[in-house]
Amino acid sequence: DAGVIQSPRHEVTEMGQEVTLRCKPISGHDYLFWYRQTMMRGLELLIYFNNNVPIDDSGMPEDRFSAKMPNASFSTLKIQPSEPRDSAVYFCASTLQGGNTEAFFGQGTRLTVV
Amino acid sequence: LAKTTQPISMDSYEGQEVNITCSHNNIATNDYITWYQQFPSQGPRFIIQGYKTKVTNEVASLFIPADRKSSTLSLPRVSLSDTAVYYCLVGMNRDDKIIFGKGTRLHILP
Numbered sequence: 266d267a268g269v270i271q272s273p274r275h276e277v278t279e280m281g282q283e284v285t286l287r288c289k290p291i292s293g294h295d296y297l298f299w300y301r302q303t304m305m306r307g308l309e310l311l312i313y314f315n316n317n318v319p320i321d322d323s324g325m326p327e328d329r330f331s332a333k334m335p336n337a338s339f340s341t342l343k344i345q346p347s348e349p350r351d352s353a354v355y356f357c358a359s360t361l362q363g364g365n366t367e368a369f370f371g372q373g374t375r376l377t378v379v
Numbered sequence: 380l381a382k383t384t385q386p387i388s389m390d391s392y393e394g395q396e397v398n399i400t401c402s403h404n405n406i407a408t409n410d411y412i413t414w415y416q417q418f419p420s421q422g423p424r425f426i427i428q429g430y431k432t433k434v435t436n437e438v439a440s441l442f443i444p445a446d447r448k449s450s451t452l453s454l455p456r457v458s459l460s461d462t463a464v465y466y467c468l469v470g471m472n473r474d475d476k477i478i479f480g481k482g483t484r485l486h487i488l489p
Binding site for chain 1: 413425476477478480481482
C-alpha cells in the first residue's frame with residue numbers, strides 16, 4: 266500500500282476563497298483523522314471518522330470548516346471562506362482499529378492563505 | 380485520554396543514549412502507552428507501544444515501572460537524524476481519539 270495520500274502538498278489561496286484538502290486512507294483502515302499543525306497551537310485534532318461516519322468534530326474551529334467521508338477510500342476537509350489564520354499544515358491519518366492502534370500519517374498539505 | 384507531562388526540549392550528542400521520560404499519573408488500568416516521532420515537515424510516525432515492564436524494537440526501548448505512572452523512551456546511540464519531536468500518548472483506547480500534546484523537542488548535536 267502506498268500509505269496515506271494527501272493532496273495537494275501545497276496550496277496558496279487568497280482570503281475568502283474556498284479550499285478543499287483531500288485524503289486517501291490506507292485500504293482497510295476503519296478510522297480517519299484530520300489534524301492541523303501550527304507553531305503556536307501544535308498538532309490539533311479536528312475531526313475523526315469511523316467507518317465513514319464522523320464521530321467527534323469538537324476540534325473543528327468554526328463553521329467555516331467542514332469534513333466529509335463519502336466512502337472508505339476518500340475524505341475531504343473544506344474551508345469556506347478561508348482566512349489568513351487558517352494557514353497551517355493539515356495532516357490526515359488512518360488507523361486499522363481505533364486510536365490505540367498505530368496511526369499512519371500522510372505527508373500533509375501546507376496551506377497558505379494570503 | 381490521560382494527561383501526560385514530558386520535557387519541552389532536550390539536547391544530546393551523537394552516539395549517546397537518550398532517555399525521555401513521560402509522566403502519566405492518572406493512567407487507567409486498560410491504558411496503553413504510545414510514543415510517536417515527528418521529523419520536520421513530516422507527519423508523526425509511530426515508534427513504540429507498551430503496557431508494562433519493557434518493550435524493545437529496532438528503533439527504541441520503552442521502560443514502564445510497576446506503578447505505570449511514568450514511562451521512559453530510550454533511544455540508543457542517537458545520530459543527527461534522530462532530531463525530532465517525540466510525543467507520549469496514553470489512553471487512546473478510551474475513546475479512540477489520538478490527541479497529541481506539545482511533545483519533547485530533541486536536538487542532537489554533532
